[in-house]
Amino acid sequence: MxxxxxxxxxxxxxxxxxxxxxxxxxxxxxxxxxxxxxxxxxxxxxxxxxxxxxxxxxxxxxxxxxxxxxxxxxxxxxxxxxxxxxxxxxxxxxxxxxxxxxxxxxxxxxxxxxxxxxxxxxxxxxxxxxxxxxxxxxxxxDYYISFDNLKVGELQANEVLKHTTNGNFAYIGGAETDNNAVLFREGAMKVLQPQIDQGKINLVYDKYTDNWDPAIAEKNMLEALEQTSGEIDAVISANDGNAGGVVKALATNGLDGNIPVSGQDAELDAVKRIVAGKQTMTVYKxxxxxxxxxxxxxxxxxxxxxxxxxxxxxxxxxxxxxxxxxPETVTKENIDSTIIKDNYLTQEEIYGN
Incomplete structure (x- = not known):
């Protein structure tokens, strides 16, 4: 030493x-x-x-x-x-x-x-x-410490399915160089694949996001909207940064707040979007x-x-x-009993004065 x-x-x-x-x-x-x-x-x-x-x-x-x-x-x-x-x-x-x-x-x-x-x-x-x-x-x-990252993807997909059970879905993943991003997608697909096989869901867009860059996530979401003439019914976004880019892209088509969008990390901006109805959920780790x-x-x-x-x-x-x-799902309904209770974020930070 x-x-x-x-x-x-x-x-x-x-x-x-x-x-x-x-x-x-x-x-x-x-x-x-x-x-x-x-x-x-x-x-x-x-x-x-x-x-x-x-x-x-x-x-x-x-x-x-x-x-x-x-x-x-x-x-x-x-x-x-x-x-x-x-x-x-x-x-x-x-x-x-x-x-x-x-x-x-x-x-x-x-x-x-x-x-x-x-x-x-x-x-x-x-x-x-x-x-x-x-x-x-x-x-x-020697050792690895993390969250159950397959479960993160499962939580994201399950919560989105509570809001939309069929139609055109887009997957906006993380950086492919990050093994977690691969696991998040694998977990989400474990939930979505049966619905895809039954013809209930069309996975019309499925792409990783270089460097977890929200600007690239926004670009990818705009590409998905263009390819489908704006016909997107749900978005699985791998994290909150990406979700921010997704929501910006949806806003250009007047869709922000109208379709479910997942996230992860319980970032302050994302929680504020959840309160405002622009983002459906985040995963609190x-x-x-x-x-x-x-x-x-x-x-x-x-x-x-x-x-x-x-x-x-x-x-x-x-x-x-x-x-x-x-990990744990956070929605508008349980913000107070999860991230605020743990003092991860404060009520004032989220809701203001």
Whole structure:
């Protein structure tokens, strides 16, 4: 748990990486104060590295802050780096943290397959890897912690079917490089396929969304509307960011609020759309539970303590010891008893004064 020597060179390299990341084409938002790198000071403490795909979406700030707070509370040191949606930057950041001597590397992969190289590099340095929220594919990952992502897709499709049981459906997926996006679609199709086979549903549009970019989701939805002359009866959107793009596209055709649209992540804007009747549902995944459980796991792994798992998920190479949490449907009717009750969002944030 003692940092490796040549720390000054590593730190200078880190600054160059961060500058490169900030100049990346993916960086479209002004960094918040929470983007600043948290440097470690006590060399006798457990040192955890947290490598994020991005901080450009609302939910990842919550993960970052909650994870860091829990590690600190448990007596560890932590440094978080975000790659701004760049595969090469994420690899470079992981290398730097490994060279600094992190005891455990917790990774939210940008690219599920490419991140296998991070695992290989970490293991060469005897550093354990926890795959956080998104599964790293085809690698000897030590642990995986996430939500039941197949169930997320099932919840989305089931709630939409409560509002529309037939007609033309569009699926606006996430980034295909994200294994979760594949699982969300698989879960949704598990629900939709019987209806498709019976001829009740026509899946007229089915496309992933590069980089989970809401602007691309909007473009895809406009394409679906054009291809069907505006005849869309329901939309399964893989997350809330995409749902925002979908609703914008529907609005150009006067359809916003008239057809069901799913989402995920319980983002504030999405919950406001649910209240306004523009979005049908979101999937609430208690980020506080995910981040804090992951932090506890990381500290235990670093100290060679016994790790509790409740599942094993195959990543194409091994069955990864996993801990999966339960997601929950949120609609207009249960906002108060879910996300407000958990203080995930406040009543004032959602409804105003």
């Amino acid at each position: 003692i940092f490796k020597k040549h720390r000054l060179l590593v730190f200078l390299g880190l600054i160059l990486i961060i500058l490169a990341s900030a100049c990346s084409n993916e960086a479209k938002v002004e960094p918040k104060k929470t983007d600043e790198v948290k440097l470690t000071t006590d060399e006798n403490k457990v040192y955890i590295g947290f490598v994020l795909d991005t901080l450009q979406q609302e939910r990842w700030y919550k993960d970052k802050e909650l994870f860091e707070e829990k590690i600190t509370e448990l007596g560890g040191n932590v440094k978080t780096l975000a790659a701004n949606g760049s595969e090469s930057v994420q690899l470079a950041q992981a290398k730097l943290l490994i060279e600094e001597g992190v005891d455990v590397l917790v990774v939210v992969p940008y690219n599920a397959d490419a991140a296998a190289e991070i695992v290989e590099l970490a293991h060469k340095a005897n550093t354990k890897v926890i795959s956080y929220d998104r599964l790293i594919k085809n690698a000897d990952v 208690p980020i506080n539970l995910l981040a804090e459980t992951a932090a506890e796991m990381a500290m235990k792994v670093a100290q060679n303590e016994e790790i509790e798992t409740n599942n094993a998920v195959n990543n194409g190479k091994i069955d990864v010891p996993s801990y999966l949490l339960e």
